[in-house]
Amino acid sequence: MGATSGGSDIPSQSVLVSSIRTEITPVVADYVEQTLQRAQQEGYAAYVIQLDTPGGLATSMRDIVQDILGSRTPVIVYVSPEGARAASAGAVITLAAHAAVMAPGTSIGAATPVGMQGEDLGAKVVNDAAAQAEALARLRDRNVEFAGAMVRKGRSIGVTEAVRLGVVDDMASTLQEALAKVNGRKVQLAGDRTTTLRTSGAEIVHDDWGLLRQVQQFLANPNLAYLLLMLGMLGILYELASPGIGVAGIIGAVSLVLALFSLAVLPVNAAGLLLLLIAAGLFVAELFAPGIAGFAIGGGVVLVLAAIFLFDEAQGVRVDPMVALPTAVLVVILAIIAGRLVYRTRHGTAASGTAALIGRTARLDEAEGDRGRIFMDGAWWEARSTGGPLETKQQVRVVAVDGITLLVEPLVPDISPPDGNA
Structure with missing residues (x-):
């Protein structure tokens, strides 16, 4: 059922949970898109992202933000476990969520755009990112001043200050507690539709990444x-x-x-x-x-x-x-x-x-007078006798090599009688 319009409520039943504890990449963006679609199609009361990230690609972050803004199912970001962070791209994704909760000891912010090695990407990129963060904070009724500061100045704060400043909605030690604390909150979904979260006591269904996606993320x-x-x-x-x-x-x-x-x-x-x-x-x-x-x-x-x-x-x-x-x-x-x-x-x-041919024996394929031809080691060789005329099919021994010509001596079959015979 997902969400309903006109202030109607989503029945309390179950929530779909994804765990993202890595950098934000196209693989993560694709994963969020697919699981969010599943949450909408299967009628989950909410889609929860358990987030712990140092940041990631701006394009992937924007894809996730757009999916959240266009969702018919409420999206809840829970920054966890204790000691986790929603930094850079993760901070912007948290601002975009319909509800945001952080675990004790977590932090949020430091969203100044930088390259993979921390280099400055320029004022134009920073201003664009700051404008997006401020717009999301305004849309979700969060602290606009902090949203701009975390991009322009790289400001980062802990969970207690984040709750006090209105950057996130609450603090909770467990996912169940987080769902209970956002229960009853009115949120606005895509198409100006509103709904009230009914997540207290909801069944938690975890969505696994899958081996292929894990490999792709490692390779990204x-x-x-x-x-x-x-x-x-x-x-x-x-x-x-x-x-x-x-x-x-x-x-x-x-x-x-x-x-x-x-x-x-x-x-x-x-x-x-x-x-x-x-x-x-x-x-x-x-x-x-x-x-x-x-x-x-x-x-x-x-x-x-x-x-x-x-x-x-x-x-x-x-x-x-x-x-x-x-x-x-x-x-x-x-x-x-x-x-x-x-x-x-x-x-x-x-x-x-x-040189390796010297001393080897072979059979003449063609012979005339003291000359002939031998096929040896995958190649045709000219042969010249050093001891009399040659005959076709005769066995010879290579005694020397002269360019592409093998110098050979004919082998005379042993025709002596066996021992003991006259």
Whole structure:
């Protein structure tokens, strides 16, 4: 049933609860959207977000806020457990909730937009975020002054002050207590509809993340995505250096698949992907033209540029330079080693492969006079006798190699009688 219009009440029955104790990412936003839809479709009295987050992506935060504002089911944010925080994006989500409760020892605020490494994103971004926070506080009749200060000045406060200033509605030690304290509160839903919360004593139904979503959330990290891309590139590079179905190829393929999962949930720039492809091409070129390592060094430079442009920094996502630079250097070194490996393999085969033929026996496939042809080790060889004429199908022994010609001696079958016979 969800919510009803015109001040009617949601029957006291059950509430759907999601636990978000991680950074706010597109994975979290998708999870909140799906569980909120479930709460609406299945007629829960409310949807509860148990929140403990240091913040996250601004775009994902906005998606969650929009879902809350458009919800036909009341959304309650409960900042818990004790010691938890609703920081940055989490603070804005808490402001957007129809009801907000915090556990003892928790805090809220510090919502100044910053990049993944804490760098300032500029006054324009800060002012935009502050305007949104103030608008949400005004909509939910919360403290507008604090909403602006937590964005512009990075202000953060504890639960006691948050309740006193009207930033959140109450403090509660348990989820059951939180539901009891917001019970009877009138809230406004989408479409100017109002309802009264009937959550005291409601049955609590927890919604699990699921294994796939947990893996996606773990991979939703720009530094991890970059490292997986590098590992995948190296795996494929070494597989090309020593062809075959080997460990390097398997590791590379798996790493690239995991990297694609990461890229699917992060704001990726096409320019960064193009630079990665160029870098990969330069490293492959190093395999076929290993010399002064020019291709490998060039690939390393392009890798650093790819790290800079791979993600949308305006959304606070980028690869940490302390990850990008050492990784690029390591990839260059390993690419040079791979190039030398290919070089030695090619020249080593040419040198040792022919020498390994000496002393081996084979059967002539064709013969005329003292010359013939032998198929050996997957290749056709010219043969020249060192001891008389040759015959087709005759067994010979290789005694030397002259270019692409094998010098052979005919093997005479042993025709002596067995011991004891005349």
